Structure formats: C-alpha cells, structure tokens
Amino acid sequence: MEVQAKRRYRALPLIASPLHRGGHANAHQHNRGPPTETLGLTPLGKTSQAHVSVLERDPGTPAFREREEASSIELFYDLFFVANLTSFTTVHAIDDQQRTLYSQSDNLPIAISSYIAFFAILWFTWLQVVLYDVRFGVDSVFERLAKLIHLAVMVTFAIIGNKFDPSSPHTTYATMRQLSMCLLVSRLVLIAQYGSVMLWVKGHRKITTPLSVHIASFAMGAVLSLGFFFTFNPQSSGQAYIVWYIIFVGEAVAVFVSSSSLGPSISFQRTNLSERCGLLTLIILGEGIIVLTKSMNYVVQGENFSPGIIAQIISAVLIIYFLYMLYFDARTSHPPAAPLYHHLWALAHFPFHTALVLLLEGTSRFITWRNAMEIVDHIYSVYATIWSSTNNNNNSTLVLADRFSALSSQILQDAHADPVVYNVTGYLNTLRNSSDASSDVANDAAFGIVITLVNATLKFFKIEAAKKETPSWVGGETGRGPYADLGNALIVYDLVFLYFFVAAGLTLVLMAVLMVLGKRGKMARGDWIRGGVRVGVGAGLSCVSVVKTSFTAEERFIFSPWMVPTVMLGLGGVVLGEGVLGWVLPARRGDGGGGEVA
Numbered sequence: 001m002e003v004q005a006k007r008r009y010r011a012l013p014l015i016a017s018p019l020h021r022g023g024h025a026n027a028h029q030h031n032r033g034p035p036t037e038t039l040g041l042t043p044l045g046k047t048s049q050a051h052v053s054v055l056e057r058d059p060g061t062p063a064f065r066e067r068e069e070a071s072s073i074e075l076f077y078d079l080f081f082v083a084n085l086t087s088f089t090t091v092h093a094i095d096d097q098q099r100t101l102y103s104q105s106d107n108l109p110i111a112i113s114s115y116i117a118f119f120a121i122l123w124f125t126w127l128q129v130v131l132y133d134v135r136f137g138v139d140s141v142f143e144r145l146a147k148l149i150h151l152a153v154m155v156t157f158a159i160i161g162n163k164f165d166p167s168s169p170h171t172t173y174a175t176m177r178q179l180s181m182c183l184l185v186s187r188l189v190l191i192a193q194y195g196s197v198m199l200w201v202k203g204h205r206k207i208t209t210p211l212s213v214h215i216a217s218f219a220m221g222a223v224l225s226l227g228f229f230f231t232f233n234p235q236s237s238g239q240a241y242i243v244w245y246i247i248f249v250g251e252a253v254a255v256f257v258s259s260s261s262l263g264p265s266i267s268f269q270r271t272n273l274s275e276r277c278g279l280l281t282l283i284i285l286g287e288g289i290i291v292l293t294k295s296m297n298y299v300v301q302g303e304n305f306s307p308g309i310i311a312q313i314i315s316a317v318l319i320i321y322f323l324y325m326l327y328f329d330a331r332t333s334h335p336p337a338a339p340l341y342h343h344l345w346a347l348a349h350f351p352f353h354t355a356l357v358l359l360l361e362g363t364s365r366f367i368t369w370r371n372a373m374e375i376v377d378h379i380y381s382v383y384a385t386i387w388s389s390t391n392n393n394n395n396s397t398l399v400l401a402d403r404f405s406a407l408s409s410q411i412l413q414d415a416h417a418d419p420v421v422y423n424v425t426g427y428l429n430t431l432r433n434s435s436d437a438s439s440d441v442a443n444d445a446a447f448g449i450v451i452t453l454v455n456a457t458l459k460f461f462k463i464e465a466a467k468k469e470t471p472s473w474v475g476g477e478t479g480r481g482p483y484a485d486l487g488n489a490l491i492v493y494d495l496v497f498l499y500f501f502v503a504a505g506l507t508l509v510l511m512a513v514l515m516v517l518g519k520r521g522k523m524a525r526g527d528w529i530r531g532g533v534r535v536g537v538g539a540g541l542s543c544v545s546v547v548k549t550s551f552t553a554e555e556r557f558i559f560s561p562w563m564v565p566t567v568m569l570g571l572g573g574v575v576l577g578e579g580v581l582g583w584v585l586p587a588r589r590g591d592g593g594g595g596e597v598a
Contacts, residue, residue: 016140124248134271187222213258260339288360322571362500417456505542526585
C-alpha cells in the first residue's frame with residue numbers, strides 16, 4: 001500500500017518523454033503481447049494506460065506510447081468545445097433574423113454561413129489539439145500548461161464569438177483581430193509541443209522530417225494569423241477571413257500526409273483518434289438533448305401539453321436515439337487499414353458534425369414553432385368565433401370590444417408580454433367608437449388585435465421579426481408594423497425548414513460515407529445495402545425541402561405537426577431496416593454492425 005501511494009503521488013516531471021521506456025521498436029520483440037506502462041497521474045487522479053506494439057515498426061526507430069483510451073484532461077477539453085458551441089448557439093441562433101438578410105439578388109441565408117464559419121474555427125482548432133494528444137500526449141508540467149492555454153483559447157472563442165459576424169467584418173474588425181490572435185496563440189503552443197517531441201528523437205530523420213512539416217505548417221498559419229491582425233480594419237473589404245479556412249484545411253492535410261507518408265512511425269493507425277471522434281459525436285448528441293430540454297421549458301411555461309406537442313417531443317427524443325444507434329452501430333473496432341481512408345474518415349467528421357448540429361438545432365426550433373402555432377391557431381379560432389357570433393346576433397361594437405379585450409388579456413398575460421409594446425388599446429377604442437360591427441373599420445381593428453397577439457406569442461417563443469424593413473418582394477407593404485413582423489417571422493422559419501431537412505438528409509448520407517471509409521476489410525454485400533439505404537433515405541429527406549418551391553404546399557406542411565415526425569420516421573425506418581438486414585445478412589466477424597466499439 002505504501003509503494004502504491006508513493007507511485008500515485010510521485011512528483012510530476014517538468015517535461016515527460018513521449019517515447020516508450022524501451023526506446024526502440026526492436027527492443028520488445030521478445031514479448032508475446034504489447035508491453036504497457038503507466039503514463040502518470042492525470043488531473044482527476046485517473047491513471048491512463050499506454051502500450052507500444054512492435055508490429056509495422058522499423059528496427060531502430062523510437063517507439064512512441066500508444067494511447068488505449070482518452071484521458072480525463074482530453075475529455076475535459078472536449079467539454080469546453082461543446083460548451084463553446086452551446087454559448088454561440090444561444091447568442092446567435094440560426095434563425096436569428098437580424099443575421100438573415102435577404103435581397104432580390106442574393107438570398108443566401110447569412111445566419112447559416114455565419115454559424116458554419118464559427119463552427120469550423122472551433123472544430124479545426126479542436127482537431128489539431130487532438131491530433132497531437134492521440135500520439136504524443138503525456139502527463140507533465142509542460143503539457144498541463146499547454147493544455148491550459150488551449151482551454152483559454154476555447155474560453156476566448158466563447159467570449160468574442162458573441163460578436164462574430166463574417167458578413168460585416170468592416171464593422172466587427174476588432175472581433176476578427178481578436179480571433180486572429182487566438183489562432184496565433186493556438187498555433188504557437190502547437191509548435192512548442194511538437195518542438196518538445198523533436199527533442200526526444202534527435203537524429204531519427206523518419207520522425208523529425210514529418211514533425212518538421214507539422215511545425216512548418218503551424219508556423220505558416222501563425223504568420224498569416226499575425227498578418228490578419230493588421231489586415232482587419234474599418235476600411236478592409238472583409239474577404240480576408242476566407243483564408244483562415246484554407247489554412248485550417250492545409251494544416252490538417254499537412255499533418256495527415258506527412259505522418260503517413262514521411263513518418264509511418266507517428267501515423268494515426270494505432271492511436272485512439274477514432275475514439276476521440278466518437279466521443280465528440282456523443283457529446284454533440286448530448287448538447288442536442290440540452291437544447292431540446294430548453295425548448296421543452298416553453299411547453300411547461302405555456303402549459304400546452306397537447307397530443308401534438310407530446311408527439312413532437314417523443315419524435316425529437318427518438319431522433320437523437322436513432323442517430324446514436326446509426327453512428328455507433330456502424331463503427332468498427334479498429335481504424336481502416338489504409339492510412340488514406342483513416343484520414344478521410346477523420347476529416348469527414350467535420351461535415352458530419354456540422355450537419356448533425358444543424359439537424360439537432362432544427363429539431364429544437366420546430367418543437368418551439370409547433371408550440372407557438374398551436375397558440376396562434378387558438379387565437380385565430382377565438383377570433384373567428386367572436387366575429388361570427390357578433391355578426392349573427394347583431395351585437396354592438398361594445399360587446400365585440402369587450403370580448404377581444406378578454407382575449408387580449410389572457411394571451412398577453414400567458415405570453416408575459418409588455419402591454420406597452422404590444423398595445424391593443426387603440427384597436428379596442430376603434431371598435432368601441434365604430435357604429436357598425438360589420439364595417440371595414442371594425443374588421444381592420446379586430447384583425448389588428450389578432451396580429452398583435454400573434455406577434456406577442458412569437459416573441460414569447462423567441463420567434464422574433466427582423467429589425468429591418470420587410471422587402472416588398474416577399475409580400476406585403478414595405479415598412480414596420482404588426483403585419484410586417486408576422487411576415488418576417490414566417491420568413492425565418494422558411495429558412496429553418498430548408499436547413500432542417502437538408503441537414504437531416506446529409507447526416508444520413510455522411511453516416512454512409514463514414515461507414516464505407518471506416519471499414520477495415522472488404523465491404524460485404526450487406527454493407528453496401530446498408531450504405532445504399534442510408535443514402536436513399538437521406539436523399540429523400542433532403543428532397544423534402546423542395547416543397548418550399550410551392551408556397552401552398554410549404555404553407556400546409558410547415559403549419560402541420562409533421563416536420564419533426566417525418567425525420568423521425570425516416571431515421572427509424574433505416575434503423576429498422578438495418579436490424580432486419582442484420583438477421584438476414586449478418587456482418588462478418590470483426591466488421592462491427594452492432595454494439596459499442598473502441
């Protein structure tokens with residue numbers, strides 16, 4: 001017990017060697033199995049085991065420790081990534097109308113492009129940290145300080161991400177400068193980390209050469225990031241930020257290609273890169289559950305537990321569960337034998353994670369939308385009832401005003417609306433002063449009350465109208481007012497409708513791509529069928545977005561309760577079909593096809 005205590009609380013080295021204690025690959029050829037060695041104490045007190053295999057190693061080449069599983073500090077870093085994403089999504093919702101600018105010549109939804117642009121910054125920064133950790137991550141004072149700086153970069157992303165807007169960098173140039181400095185710091189830390197590895201492998205060109213390529217690519221990225229700091233200014237054209245993404249892809253390609261072709265000893269074949277990608281997928285699904293529960297809070301506040309809303313929530317939960325099964329059931333226990341497929345498999349997680357985030361966000365938005373639409377339907381139904389009974393019984397405009405006053409009080413109270421902002425007093429006075437309940441003046445006043453109540457409901461569910469004038473080409477009159485607010489709010493969910501179904505289809509298609517790239521052996525007939533089903537159903541879900549080409553068809557569908565259940569049924573059909581296929585054409589042993597994998 002005393003010996004174990006001494007080992008547990010040993011002094012943390014200033015800089016630890018990433019090499020296996022035996023030194024070279026041929027130093028352990030007499031061992032039957034891969035030797036293991038404790039890497040040291042992790043920040044949460046958990047010991048992480050590592051081993052080195054002599055297979056496919058060149059004699060005389062230093063052998064690096066191989067990680068069997070992610071350490072606690074690595075999982076902690078992943079949580080910072082998702083917390084950052086959640087913070088950005090809260091501040092910059094993909095249906096944020098202030099960032100969804102339309103014109104007749106350019107109807108590209110800037111909200112989506114802004115969201116994806118920031119997500120790319122987070123994801124590729126995360127990727128480069130992971131590519132180092134899975135090969136050379138050890139526990140030391142130096143590595144803990146490096147990780148602390150990486151965490152600080154993520155925190156800074158969360159702070160400055162609130163003002164991130166690539167559509168107008170000339171007005172947010174300070175934010176773009178701050179992002180440039182964050183990227184600069186991140187690259188400098190990676191240079192220092194890879195430089196520390198080179199200290200342990202001096203004289204071994206098969207390792208120092210690819211490491212030099214790593215360092216050179218990050219040095220170039222650091223220099224360009226520094227240059228961007230001075231490029232962004234109030235007079236800049238705003239297109240320089242695009243080079244960021246070229247740098248991200250170039251760095252990833254440089255690390256992958258140099259590791260596999262120039263230095264197979266530091267390739268990713270025997271690392272836990274597959275596990276890290278899977279863990280991030282799992283955490284993103286968990287973030288989707290958090291967003292879903294936030295949408296459910298509106299249901300609780302509005303006390304609207306109708307069968308339609310309950311069906312929406314059940315469908316959303318099943319969507320997340322089906323996504324979990326489809327992703328993890330198709331994973332194999334080992335990475336692909338060909339390094340190229342392994343690299344493509346890892347990089348394919350960027351579009352997959354992007355589509356997954358958009359799908360989960362859209363699911364949450366449509367639950368909120370459906371809840372709001374049920375209340376809006378109630379408002380219109382009461383309006384029709386009041387108006388019909390008033391005209392049939394020849395009631396006075398005073399009776400009409402009293403009934404609309406009662407309806408307004410109920411809706412505004414339930415929506416916690418500001419009576420000053422959503423003021424219906426003027427409309428009620430117009431009704432009372434009108435001599436004829438069937439006149440156009442009375443009708444316009446009554447409908448003005450309805451529109452005001454609808455806008456208050458949309459405000460409660462954060463389905464807000466744009467703070468810009470409504471373009472005349474989208475229908476209605478240009479300007480502000482209750483009618484313009486409602487029209488702009490509908491434009492927003494026209495955008496959500498588009499990206500929701502496209503993202504759902506792309507998620508399934510990319511899952512098929514990941515399944516093909518992730519296969520270690522030859523694809524069996526059942527594998528091709530599974531992939532084909534995913535691509536087919538995914539294409540079908542994406543094609544649902546074509547409905548928006550017909551205004552009448554889209555209006556009927558978007559006001560129906562079938563948006564979320566449609567995606568759920570598509571994913572559920574794939575899960576059921578693959579389950580039946582597993583009985584008819586079982587997968588070859590070792591090819592996955594069910595269950596958790598490493």
